Amino acid sequence: MEVTLLGTGAPAGLPRPNCPCAACAVALGDDARAATAVLVDGTLLLDLTPGAAFAAARAGHSLGGVRQVLLSHPHDGPPVEVPAGLPQPGRVPDGQESTLPTGHRVRAVAMDAPGTGYAVTGPQGQRLLYLPPGGSPAGLENGTAESYDMVLADVVGRPDALARLRAVGAVGPTTDVVAVHLDHDVPPGAELGRRLAAAGARAVPDGATLTVGVYEDVPDVPRRTLVLGGARSGKSVEAERRLEAFPDVLYVATGGARDGDSEWASRVSAHRERRPGSWRTAETCDLVPLLAEDGAPLLIDCLSLWLTDAMDSVGAWDDAVWADAGERELRERVRELVEAVRGARRTVVAVSNEVGSGIVPATASGRRYRDELGRLNAAFAGECEQVVLVVAGQAVVLRG
Numbered sequence: 001m002e003v004t005l006l007g008t009g010a011p012a013g014l015p016r017p018n019c020p021c022a023a024c025a026v027a028l029g030d031d032a033r034a035a036t037a038v039l040v041d042g043t044l045l046l047d048l049t050p051g052a053a054f055a056a057a058r059a060g061h062s063l064g065g066v067r068q069v070l071l072s073h074p075h076d077g078p079p080v081e082v083p084a085g086l087p088q089p090g091r092v093p094d095g096q097e098s099t100l101p102t103g104h105r106v107r108a109v110a111m112d113a114p115g116t117g118y119a120v121t122g123p124q125g126q127r128l129l130y131l132p133p134g135g136s137p138a139g140l141e142n143g144t145a146e147s148y149d150m151v152l153a154d155v156v157g158r159p160d161a162l163a164r165l166r167a168v169g170a171v172g173p174t175t176d177v178v179a180v181h182l183d184h185d186v187p188p189g190a191e192l193g194r195r196l197a198a199a200g201a202r203a204v205p206d207g208a209t210l211t212v213g214v215y216e217d218v219p220d221v222p223r224r225t226l227v228l229g230g231a232r233s234g235k236s237v238e239a240e241r242r243l244e245a246f247p248d249v250l251y252v253a254t255g256g257a258r259d260g261d262s263e264w265a266s267r268v269s270a271h272r273e274r275r276p277g278s279w280r281t282a283e284t285c286d287l288v289p290l291l292a293e294d295g296a297p298l299l300i301d302c303l304s305l306w307l308t309d310a311m312d313s314v315g316a317w318d319d320a321v322w323a324d325a326g327e328r329e330l331r332e333r334v335r336e337l338v339e340a341v342r343g344a345r346r347t348v349v350a351v352s353n354e355v356g357s358g359i360v361p362a363t364a365s366g367r368r369y370r371d372e373l374g375r376l377n378a379a380f381a382g383e384c385e386q387v388v389l390v391v392a393g394q395a396v397v398l399r400g
Contacts, residue, residue: 001040001041001104001120001122001123001124001126001128001211001212001213002040002041002209002210002211002212003038003039003040003041003128003150003152003209003210003212004038004039004056004059004061004207004208004209004210005036005037005038005152005178005180005204005206005207005208005209005210006034006037006038006039006049006052006055006056006059006206006207007033007034007035007036007037007049007052007055007206008033008034008036008178008179008180008181008182008203008204008205008206009033009034009035009036009180009181009182009183009206010033010035010036010133010181010182010183010184011035011036011073011133011181012035012183013032013033013034013035014027014031014032014033014182014183014184014188015027015032015184016183016184019184021184022187023184023185023186023187023188024184026187026188026189027184027188030205030206031188031189031192032206033182033205033206034049034050034051034055034206035047035049035050036049036133036152036180036181037049037052037055038130038152038180039056039061039063039066040104040120040122040128041102041104041122042061042062042065042066043065043066043067043068043100043102043104044066044067044068044070044100044104044106044120045063045066045068045069045070045086046070046072046118046120046130047070047071047072047073048069048071048080048082048086048089049080050080052083053083055206055207058207059207059208059209060209061209063083063085063086064085066086066087067087067100067101067102068087068098068100068106069082069086069087069088069089069090070089070090070091070092070106070116070118071089071090071091071116072091072115072116072117072118072130072131072132072135073115073132073133074114074115074132091108091116092106092107092108092116092118093108094108094109094110094116095107095108095110096108102123103122103123104120104121104122104123105120105121106118106119106120106121107119107121109129109131109137110137110138110139111131111132111135111136111137111138112135112136112137112138113132113134113135113136114135115132115133115134115135116132117129117130117131117132117135117137118130119148122212126149126150126212126213127146127147127148127149127150127212128148128149128150128151128152128212129148129150129151129152129153129165129170130152130153131151131152131153131154131158131161132154132181133154133157133181134154134157134158134181135154135158135161136158136160136161136164137161137164137165137170140164140165140167140168140170146169146170147169147170147171147172147175148165148170148171148175149174149175149176149212149213149215150175150176150177150178150210150212150213151165151170151171151175151176151177151178152178152180153177153178153179153180153181154179154180154181155177155179155196155199155201155245156179156182156183156185156186156192156195156196157181157183157185159199159241159244159245160244160245160276160278162177162199162200162201162245163244163245163246163247163276163278164247166245166246166247167247167248167278173218174215174218175215175218176202176210176212176214176215176217176218177199177200177201177202177218178201178202178203178204178210179192179196179201179202179203182203191395194395194397195241196219197219197221198221198222198225198241198242199221199242199244199245199246200218200219200221200245201219201245202217202218202219221347222384222385222386222400223344223345223346223347223348223385224341224344224347224348224350224383224384224385224386225239225242225348225349225350225384225385225386225387225388225400226350226352226377226380226381226384226386226387226388227239227242227349227350227351227352227388227390227395228351228352228353228354228377228381228387228388228389228390228398229351229353229354229389229390229391230353230354230355230357230358230391231353233390233391233392233393234390234392234393234394235351235353235390236301236302236351237393238388238390238395239299239301239349239350239351240275240299242349243297243299243347243349244276246296246297246347247278247296248278248279248280248296249276249278249279249280249296249297249298249299250279250280250281250282250290250295250296250297250298250299251275251279251280251281251282251299251301252281252282252284252287252290252298252299252300252301253281253282253283253284253301254283254284254285254287254300254301254302254303254305254306254309255283255302255305279299280296285305285306285309285310287300287306287337287340288336288337288340291337291340291341291343291344291346291348292340292343292344293346294345294346295346296346297346297347297348297349298346298347298348298349298350299349299350299351300348300349300350300351301350301351302350302351302352302353303350303351303352303373303376303377303380304352304353304355304373306337307369307372307373307376308369310330310333310334311326311330311368311369311372313333314326314327314329314330314333316330316365316368316369316372317365317368319364322368330372334372334375334376334379337376337380338379338380338382338383341380341383341384342383350380350384352373352376352377352380353373354377354389355370355373355374356370356373356374381398381399384399384400385399385400386399386400387399387400
């Protein structure tokens, strides 16, 4: 089964008409996207958009063989004239199935937002799921879904939809997840590709023809990632974004509760409000056992607070204790942590502060902490497939 993406953009397209934003300003060439429409084996058209016939011609296809046009958006009809020869657009009622003479079966999938999703099964059994913008399948239950070969969805706008599909087994490691309905809320080009790859998804240019069931282009999600950044750089947001399309993430908070510290409580509350409701939280600095276990992805926030706790435990702030045994004990703790990261089989995203590029601390203890954090970051990064540095909210890939 082949699908040709006549458009991959949001309903208004990308760039949006008359929009002065930076993302729209650079949405040129392959980064310019018409409203999403999908041609399946030349016989089924999912969503009719302005210029669909011309888009098909540019991709080397004709709409002359289309036998059914289905709408996914909430509105009842396209805001364009139906080209001559095309059947009148319609939609399949939720839960019902339509069969084309070509052997394609189309089942309407109920959504948690206005619109209709479509599960398409080809004559040879390949399975495609197409979701409308801003929508996620409703009523999913664990273990009840068959795995799809390809999913076309609003990955950027609704990463939780991908997480829910993964949770029930509808999306697996070989499912080709292609982002559609792309809008100007994520920069185009390399940055879009990087963000999608971290979620196990990809974007393709308008006019691309893909074969359903071929998974060689499915991006590999890095097992271990270190996200570095300064204060308020956006490093925690970057780390959380990397896992928001995965279910049952364990968020490991190493900072503790700090009773009576209202400013700290406010920071913790802001982090909790950002995180998906399905994520679990563990407040601990005992990272080695968690890294040794199999299970859901870990998000560790952050290594700098873990180091503070470790240095407290070994008496690193007392020069005599540090010189006697504290330094040796801290090195051993760091070594155990790094070895645990090396052997980890679960997905790990860790956050740490980059503090070595600023003002030299005025105290010996401050300089000691700065030096030890630099050593920890370097050792941890050496065991990660991907390392990124976040500056002013922008992620710069250092490795991977």
